[in-house]
Amino acid sequence: MKKIFLLPTVLCIAFVFSCKDLVVTEPESNLNVEDFEAAWNRINDVYPYLDFKKINWDSIYTVYLPRAEAAHGDEFYLVLRDLLAELKDGHVYYRTKGGGEVYPYYPQRHFKDRHAYSPFVVRKYFDRELRLTESTTVEYEILPGNIGYAFLSDFHKTYLIDEFPGVLEYLKNTKGLILDIRQKRGGDYKNIEAVVQRFLTEPLERNDAYTMGEKWVIPPFQPSGPFQYTKPVVVLINGSTFSAGEFTTEILKQLPHVTAVGDTTGGGSVGGGDASLYFLPSGKSIEIGFIDIRRYDGLPWEWLGIPPDIRVEQTEADILTGRDKQLEYAIDMLK
Amino acid sequence: MNKNHFYFFLAVLLSLFTGSLLGQDSSNHQSIFPEGISLEYGIGSYAVTDEYISKEKYSGSLPYYSITWANQHSDYVYHLKIDFGNSNEIKNYNVSADIYQFTLNQGFSYALPKFTLFSKDAYLYLGPSTELFFYYNKQNIAVSGFDYAQSFALLISAGVNSQLFYKLWDDFNIEGSLDFNVFSLGFRMVDYEETDESPAKILTLISANNIVFTVGPRYYLLDNLSVKMAYLFHLTRIDSWEPLLSASDNVVFTLTYGF
Numbered sequence: 001m002k003k004i005f006l007l008p009t010v011l012c013i014a015f016v017f018s019c020k021d022l023v024v025t026e027p028e029s030n031l032n033v034e035d036f037e038a039a040w041n042r043i044n045d046v047y048p049y050l051d052f053k054k055i056n057w058d059s060i061y062t063v064y065l066p067r068a069e070a071a072h073g074d075e076f077y078l079v080l081r082d083l084l085a086e087l088k089d090g091h092v093y094y095r096t097k098g099g100g101e102v103y104p105y106y107p108q109r110h111f112k113d114r115h116a117y118s119p120f121v122v123r124k125y126f127d128r129e130l131r132l133t134e135s136t137t138v139e140y141e142i143l144p145g146n147i148g149y150a151f152l153s154d155f156h157k158t159y160l161i162d163e164f165p166g167v168l169e170y171l172k173n174t175k176g177l178i179l180d181i182r183q184k185r186g187g188d189y190k191n192i193e194a195v196v197q198r199f200l201t202e203p204l205e206r207n208d209a210y211t212m213g214e215k216w217v218i219p220p221f222q223p224s225g226p227f228q229y230t231k232p233v234v235v236l237i238n239g240s241t242f243s244a245g246e247f248t249t250e251i252l253k254q255l256p257h258v259t260a261v262g263d264t265t266g267g268g269s270v271g272g273g274d275a276s277l278y279f280l281p282s283g284k285s286i287e288i289g290f291i292d293i294r295r296y297d298g299l300p301w302e303w304l305g306i307p308p309d310i311r312v313e314q315t316e317a318d319i320l321t322g323r324d325k326q327l328e329y330a331i332d333m334l335k
Numbered sequence: 336m337n338k339n340h341f342y343f344f345l346a347v348l349l350s351l352f353t354g355s356l357l358g359q360d361s362s363n364h365q366s367i368f369p370e371g372i373s374l375e376y377g378i379g380s381y382a383v384t385d386e387y388i389s390k391e392k393y394s395g396s397l398p399y400y401s402i403t404w405a406n407q408h409s410d411y412v413y414h415l416k417i418d419f420g421n422s423n424e425i426k427n428y429n430v431s432a433d434i435y436q437f438t439l440n441q442g443f444s445y446a447l448p449k450f451t452l453f454s455k456d457a458y459l460y461l462g463p464s465t466e467l468f469f470y471y472n473k474q475n476i477a478v479s480g481f482d483y484a485q486s487f488a489l490l491i492s493a494g495v496n497s498q499l500f501y502k503l504w505d506d507f508n509i510e511g512s513l514d515f516n517v518f519s520l521g522f523r524m525v526d527y528e529e530t531d532e533s534p535a536k537i538l539t540l541i542s543a544n545n546i547v548f549t550v551g552p553r554y555y556l557l558d559n560l561s562v563k564m565a566y567l568f569h570l571t572r573i574d575s576w577e578p579l580l581s582a583s584d585n586v587v588f589t590l591t592y593g594f
Binding site: 021024072073074075283 | 380381383384388389427428430568570580581582583584
């Protein structure tokens with residue numbers, strides 16, 4: 001009978017011995033402090049809004065270094081998240097290979113307005129199904145009363161360079177145009193240019209931008225394309241309009257035939273594109289913009305946003321009743 | 336209906352349908368290979384380093400459930416096994432991950448000549464097997480509106496299975512098994528923003544291993560009803576992309592009903 005118990009005992013010993021730990025081992029080194037130092041230094045060196053936001057970055061170092069030193073393994077992600085959140089910048093994120101882009105902070109106006117817009121409600125104002133571009137970036141059609149409507153959802157890749165000309169060609173004989181940018185979407189400068197240059201009748205000076213304190217010197221925006229859309233334009237914005245959407249709005253607002261309607265945008269004006277991604281010693285990466293882009297009044301739109309020319313507040317409750325008051329206001333303006 | 340009745344009816348139903356569904360010949364002789372249906376529950380400790388997400392080691396308890404059907408034919412045993420494991424408590428210090436593992440394995444085992452070991456009979460079976468192994472890791476280190484950290488691997492493999500039965504007494508065996516893949520068609524999550532690497536590759540023993548080793552005693556309560564307690568070691572290694580290495584030590588309890 002003793003033999004019956006012998007083998008289970010041996011098995012238990014094997015179990016306790018844990019063969020798995022011989023195979024799967026802890027990483028040889030822990031780079032959490034080095035990662036923290038690199039992240040802190042990168043922000044200290046390139047982030048343009050520490051003074052504007054009155055952030056004492058040196059004090060942040062003294063607060064977070066002990067946390068980085070105490071963090072074990074991937075607990076450091078929690079430290080990194082909190083560190084980056086101190087910037088309160090909707091462009092800033094950290095990235096894991098499996099995790100995509102993780103944003104520790106979203107603008108408060110985005111939370112206010114994220115449900116104050118619905119494409120399903122917008123579609124009720126049309127008597128036909130809206131058209132979609134091939135990339136599904138732009139949804140557009142002509143409203144009753146011959147008013148053009150285009151919803152721009154994304155400024156990434158070359159979507160608008162490729163597809164906006166076709167959209168405008170379809171809408172060129174309308175008596176007015178609504179450009180709807182009520183979504184949080186960033187994107188590339190060249191797509192912004194592809195849109196705004198179609199509404200210019202003469203060169204337009206660029207708004208100021210600085211890289212590490214050095215002012216950009218770039219020729220003005222020029223009219224381009226087979227025709228210029230010069231009839232009245234309403235740009236619809238709200239707190240979810242962000243980054244490239246705000247950039248587009250700020251430029252278009254300078255034109256006499258364009259009116260921005262809705263609510264103040266989210267407020268994210270730091271730039272840098274692909275070069276903003278910075279790799280830490282362990283291979284983790286963080287996105288820290290280094291270009292300070294300004295409104296035409298000289299202030300950054302970081303935190304401040306782009307205010308509308310005409311404020312029309314809209315809430316989720318309005319959308320739930322099936323009404324889009326901002327769109328209705330734009331339609332009334334263009335009738 | 337209590338659990339025993341449920342398992343009994345499940346076994347009866349499977350015995351009625353599985354043979355004709357799978358087009359297998361009926362059994363024609365008794366063997367030491369435990370035929371019939373086996374239900375397994377295992378508990379053990381699991382560790383993984385999935386470098387697609389992190390170089391850190393995550394570990395914890397990963398329960399294991401399995402059902403196996405085995406049928407003796409004239410010169411081989413056919414067996415089909417499904418197992419599943421899931422835990423949301425696989426941790427690296429204060430950070431956790433959800434792990435899912437699923438395996439569908441079928442194999443043919445051919446009896447080799449009986450031999451004697453320490454004056455007792457020992458039986459060795461060897462044969463080919465095919466396997467589908469799926470691994471999914473959802474890591475709770477990245478919480479955002481749209482993104483979350485996840486990784487997966489899939490192996491569709493051809494391999495080898497082997498079983499050793501050592502008959503101590505009439506109703507008591509020591510059993511061991513070793514299953515491993517030889518070559519596989521592998522799929523792995525890739526980050527298209529950083530690489531143009533293909534998510535599908537042909538893998539060999541050099542680049543991917545999926546190995547299961549068991550050893551433990553089986554006791555026959557009745558001629559057609561047996562219980563087994565075994566140690567199970569499972570190793571998965573995939574090196575062709577961002578390395579994935581996982582291993583687990585388990586204690587597995589098995590109830591086998593033969594028919």
